[in-house]
Amino acid sequence: MDDRKLKILAAVVDEYVRTGEPVGSKSISQLENINVSSATIRNDMAVLEQLGYLEQPHTSAGRVPTFKGYRLYIDELMTPHDLPEEEKRMLDEMLGDKDTPEELLVQNAATALTEITHCAAVVTNAAPRFSVISKVEVIPTGKRLYVILLITSSGSIKNKACRLEFDLSHEQLDFFTHYIEENLSGVSVDDLSEEMFDKMVAAVSAYMVSLSPLVKGICELSEDLRQQELTVSGSEKLLSCEELDKMEVVKFIEHKDGLSEMLENAFSGIQVKFSSENDSFAIGNSSLIVSKYRKGGKEAGSLGIIGPMRVDYKKIIPYVEYLTQKISALMDGDDDIINAPSDIQEP
Amino acid sequence: MDDRKLKILAAVVDEYVRTGEPVGSKSISQLENINVSSATIRNDMAVLEQLGYLEQPHTSAGRVPTFKGYRLYIDELMTPHDLPEEEKRMLDEMLGDKDTPEELLVQNAATALTEITHCAAVVTNAAPRFSVISKVEVIPTGKRLYVILLITSSGSIKNKACRLEFDLSHEQLDFFTHYIEENLSGVSVDDLSEEMFDKMVAAVSAYMVSLSPLVKGICELSEDLRQQELTVSGSEKLLSCEELDKMEVVKFIEHKDGLSEMLENAFSGIQVKFSSENDSFAIGNSSLIVSKYRKGGKEAGSLGIIGPMRVDYKKIIPYVEYLTQKISALMDGDDDIINAPSDIQEP
DNA sequence: CGTTAGCACTCTATCTCTCTGAGTGCTAAT
């Protein structure tokens, strides 16, 4: 693999991304920074095809990058564009400032991304995993009916109705509320575990068996808290995208379960994943560009786009990168990005 | 329009629904309960075409029902199949029992419908519109931070965080909570209005200006309650349906706004609507089969399918009908359907 | 020895032409 071959591969990807048509040797030879004849390029392209970086839709057509080709392009060959200052300013305006609620911040980023990229945006909220329980309330709302309210230091609120087998007296409710406050107040959401609740069930059962549904209710709510919420917005953009199978897109929109887990397990820094390398999003020929934002130095959530594999990586990656950095800063109460830019990482 | 012509129309619809091909006079003449020659049928079909009940894709093809033809068929000619007991039992199992949460009940019905009909299912949740406010709580959760909790008699719970400009004293909070309880407790969700809240803002402002964000918060929550949520599931089925225009389906999936209103304004009982008669769902050649389920005797939500106009009405209508009846029963805590079957109504 | 010009070859996409058969409308007979 000499330098020229890499240059040709990059040119093929660029050209294919630009036009959407299979790229022939002639059109490559006419590019500015290529100074060899089409015959030479043909030879090189044949090698690139043998190595699995390019492929032909049919014998007499031009070449198209394989996912392996894209991978090499993204990881080694491409240099992302610089984001001009005015673009940054525009993004800043769309995002909001440090007083914007976190949820809205992420939402705004998603909107910005769909508008700019014409792809679907994927965001996960800043999971309250790293926050602590600040309040637990149990409110009687009817005959043997109670509502549990769980509030975290980051402002997440979860509620759940709960039916008991008996009505609780004022003292019993007081006892329970106190017990719970004592055991959960200030506990990190991430530290909440099934075992912990099992112990609590055992403890309150000694006092009164019928309280255990309440503990179980709280346990379920805490699971909700630990779970990160994934939102895909602008997914209609994918439907108007020719190279994606509409059936697969619709199926994906309806159940996007696998993605959440994948995002959580991803490395930090900008990531590009292809559906062919990964079975969490089964849209053929699609790619996922994501990055994680941080809050208080810890990874809090993800942000990115899903689009066709043939997407302008050079252009989009800087947007995703800038948005995650900016969101991280805003969530920490800074108005400007402080730390150094992150590197592109292998998957 | 003599009897034989109606019989022929019904036969054409049945045959077209079965095969999907334009129906010729010969295939009709070969049916069991038709005892006239193809020439006679040809004459009758020509009349039916002139009257607008049938049409020809092209001169030398068979006939296809127009939407007017379907309309007559559905309203007058067709006799829906009876749902066999085992099918009913299967549906019962898929739905759940009276302890199944309402939301899940409706969800399960949607899943059942998509599986059985291979069409998209449309459901609206049991809007809490007809229930009353049973409890309003304001809970301090931090510096100038409060959580509002709104609970209805039907068990819907909504919450919202609210930031005030000052911290409230214990008395102030008590005053406010009492005031709200007095004004909202027992009020029907449907009766809550902007003006009502405007008045309340004015009243509490006299006492303390900074309380108004709380009232506004409650107002927003009440709007949430009034809103009915429309869910379309299994819409990928529509994409694999040849007679529907994929573009239109995609557009519909993107914004299904009009449908919600239409469902709300619909009559009770089984309804069949065609896109050509209606502009709330602009998928050409599609039809909507819905019925409303009831809760406590009042219409609570809708349930049905969207599919091609060429759909097996005889088969599907009983399913939709049974499901709405069963859901109505389950929501009222009965395990079996009690009241008489409803009639088919004109739109 | 790498590079290039030249050329034969391949394969898709498109157009036209023809043929077939299902289905019709009309007419005359029953």
Add this chain to the structure above:
DNA sequence: ATTAGCACTCAGAGAGATAGAGTGCTAACG
């Protein structure tokens, strides 16, 4: 009023024919 018979129509399938983009290979070149 119904039916058999017949000429007519038209979409769709299949068969060439053609054009054009792009390739692989070979032989010549610096």
